[in-house]
Amino acid sequence: MCGIVGYIGKKEVVPILLEGLSKLEYRGYDSAGVAVCQDGKVTVRKNKGRLSVLEENLSVKKISGTLGIGHTRWATHGEPNDVNAHPHENTAGNIAVIHNGIIENYMKLKEWLIEEGKVFKSETDTEVIAHLIDYYFEGDLVLAVQKSVAKLEGAYAIAVISKSNPNQLVAVRKDSPLIVGVGKGENFVASDIPALLKHTRDVYFLDDGDIAILTQDDIKILNEFGGEVKKEVFNVTWDVKAAEKGGYQHFMLKEIYEQPNAIKETLSPRIDNEGNIDLNEINLTKDDLKEINKIVIVACGTAYHAGLVGKYAIEKFAKIPVETDVASEFRYRDPFIDKNTLFIAVSQSGETADTLAALREAKRRDAKIIAVTNVVGSRISREAEDVFYTWAGPEIAVASTKAYITQLVSMYLIALDLGLKRGTLSKGKYKSVIKELREFPDKAEKILNNVSPIQELADKQFNNQSVFYMGRGIDDYVGREGSLKLKEISYIHSEAIAAGELKHGTIALIEEGILIIAVATQEHLYEKMLSNIKEVKARGAYVIAIAKENQIEIEKTADKVLYIPETINELTPILSVIPLQLLAYYIAVARGCDIDKPKNLAKSVTVE
Numbered sequence: 209m210c211g212i213v214g215y216i217g218k219k220e221v222v223p224i225l226l227e228g229l230s231k232l233e234y235r236g237y238d239s240a241g242v243a244v245c246q247d248g249k250v251t252v253r254k255n256k257g258r259l260s261v262l263e264e265n266l267s268v269k270k271i272s273g274t275l276g277i278g279h280t281r282w283a284t285h286g287e288p289n290d291v292n293a294h295p296h297e298n299t300a301g302n303i304a305v306i307h308n309g310i311i312e313n314y315m316k317l318k319e320w321l322i323e324e325g326k327v328f329k330s331e332t333d334t335e336v337i338a339h340l341i342d343y344y345f346e347g348d349l350v351l352a353v354q355k356s357v358a359k360l361e362g363a364y365a366i367a368v369i370s371k372s373n374p375n376q377l378v379a380v381r382k383d384s385p386l387i388v389g390v391g392k393g394e395n396f397v398a399s400d401i402p403a404l405l406k407h408t409r410d411v412y413f414l415d416d417g418d419i420a421i422l423t424q425d426d427i428k429i430l431n432e433f434g435g436e437v438k439k440e441v442f443n444v445t446w447d448v449k450a451a452e453k454g455g456y457q458h459f460m461l462k463e464i465y466e467q468p469n470a471i472k473e474t475l476s477p478r479i480d481n482e483g484n485i486d487l488n489e490i491n492l493t494k495d496d497l498k499e500i501n502k503i504v505i506v507a508c509g510t511a512y513h514a515g516l517v518g519k520y521a522i523e524k525f526a527k528i529p530v531e532t533d534v535a536s537e538f539r540y541r542d543p544f545i546d547k548n549t550l551f552i553a554v555s556q557s558g559e560t561a562d563t564l565a566a567l568r569e570a571k572r573r574d575a576k577i578i579a580v581t582n583v584v585g586s587r588i589s590r591e592a593e594d595v596f597y598t599w600a601g602p603e604i605a606v607a608s609t610k611a612y613i614t615q616l617v618s619m620y621l622i623a624l625d626l627g628l629k630r631g632t633l634s635k636g637k638y639k640s641v642i643k644e645l646r647e648f649p650d651k652a653e654k655i656l657n658n659v660s661p662i663q664e665l666a667d668k669q670f671n672n673q674s675v676f677y678m679g680r681g682i683d684d685y686v687g688r689e690g691s692l693k694l695k696e697i698s699y700i701h702s703e704a705i706a707a708g709e710l711k712h713g714t715i716a717l718i719e720e721g722i723l724i725i726a727v728a729t730q731e732h733l734y735e736k737m738l739s740n741i742k743e744v745k746a747r748g749a750y751v752i753a754i755a756k757e758n759q760i761e762i763e764k765t766a767d768k769v770l771y772i773p774e775t776i777n778e779l780t781p782i783l784s785v786i787p788l789q790l791l792a793y794y795i796a797v798a799r800g801c802d803i804d805k806p807k808n809l810a811k812s813v814t815v816e
């Protein structure tokens with residue numbers, strides 16, 4: 209949610225801010241703005257709409273300077289318009305602030321600041337920060353920021369510039385991501401690494417409460433108590449191209465095509481030459497394993513769907529009861545968790561507010577915590593005891609694809625490892641599943657080499673008002689992910705149901721021509737799925753089935769079949785999701801949707 213970039217150095221700041229913001233647009237894109245400090249004043253330009261609107265504005269009304277901040281917004285308080293766009297200023301317009309997060313007590317602060325004579329222009333929570341800093345400002349910007357954040361409740365990553373401090377950029381974080389980029393004769397702040405990659409690969413990860421004070425040649429970081437902290441520089445090894453489209457029409461398509469490699473990247477470091485899993489990042493001793501009597505997997509959205517497959521895999525291979533819950537529900541249901549619970553948080557970004565809060569709740573209750581995440585140095589990775597990185601590489605498209613597939617692979621690796629260590633999985637089965645997993649990069653590639661049947665279907669089916677996904681067992685979980693992909697990028701209403709539930713209500717909605725996607729990969733559930741397909745067909749539905757290559761007789765029942773390569777039942781989700789991702793993608797293309805920036809969504813959901 210919301211992207212932040214800040215720069216102090218010798219170069220013209222506006223192009224640096226705009227370029228950085230273009231890499232962060234996935235975080236929010238309903239408005240954008242910059243503030244630049246130069247010639248004894250702070251100048252703000254901001255516009256409703258995509259970054260291109262701001263670029264246009266700045267190309268006409270140019271501003272110049274070497275210190276500035278930029279923001280791309282995902283609205284929380286106040287509709288997306290020019291006034292509510294960031295940066296926000298104090299009444300005199302000499303302090304400018306950008307913010308990602310939510311200030312929960314802003315109404316109280318606003319009332320008090322109005323009584324103090326401050327004049328508010330916007331409906332945002334952020335504007336109180338600018339007025340607060342102004343209220344406390346007596347010549348020392350850092351002190352004013354420190355006093356202001358002491359008054360704030362909620363989550364924030366903030367960057368501030370002031371006319372009175374033309375050689376200083378101040379940034380602070382609590383519960384919202386913020387990193388500091390280390391340059392030579394220039395320094396940066398940003399919400400995320402891609403914004404900085406063009407300029408530096410050396411970054412500091414700020415901790416909650418840290419204040420970073422940047423000048424051209426120096427970076428000082430203070431903790432929440434005002435003490436100076438020395439941090440290790442983290443060197444980012446990503447290929448710059450990983451965060452660029454590289455000839456694909458959309459990041460989403462590029463990321464779908466990166467999946468074979470992403471699977472490899474997740475598997476290779478964890479499988480040794482003898483074909484055994486070595487999860488040295490998870491420190492579960494034999495004694496720990498004996499004590500664990502329950503596993504709780506918590507996540508949001510797509511990551512939650514990976515968690516559902518994780519439940520299946522762990523229960524199947526390791527025979528431990530697993531609960532999978534959505535993070536926003538988990539923490540408010542007084543969950544039954546104690547020191548014998550293993551808690552697994554799954555999060556691509558590692559910054560999702562609900563997942564983080566759930567993790568903290570589990571920690572408070574003494575559970576052992578593992579994070580499965582894609583982003584090194586993310587909040588969730590730093591608060592968990594053990595971290596299992598999914599190594600999908602940067603995922604830019606809002607709709608998650610390669611991160612999801614690597615979350616699935618991670619879940620299987622954890623399940624297999626637990627199964628062997630607990631003695632609930634025979635060495636033979638363990639070896640054969642690992643052998644099969646290693647074939648998956650090629651099998652995924654095979655699906656990606658034959659997308660035209662999917663494209664053709666999308667071109668015929670893109671006008672549906674409503675689409676239903678159905679499946680049984682793990683196929684149901686994959687259907688849920690397919691359904692989420694479709695709704696978020698194509699805006700078609702869609703629902704996923706356990707096929708057996710059909711008759712208990714949803715069948716009332718099945719009528720002539722309605723599209724049903726039936727995921728039917730599980731041999732032991734195959735006949736039952738055929739019956740479900742017949743039931744909806746009898747009511748006029750058009751059925752696209754997803755099946756394994758050897759299940760060709762399904763062609764007699766379904767209208768169209770998309771095949772995945774033959775594999776063992778337990779592992780099908782890693783393959784069967786790919787045609788569903790592609791179908792959603794091509795339907796959205798046919799509908800002319802803005803696929804990488806779906807409306808109302810943002811990549812990393814750092815507010816509750």
Ligand code: F6R
Nearest residue numbers: 509510511555556557560607608
């Ligand atoms: C959907 C999607 C979201 C995320 C969810 C959790 O395509 O990407 O549903 O999966 O917001 O995000 P992370 O994994 O970053 O915690």
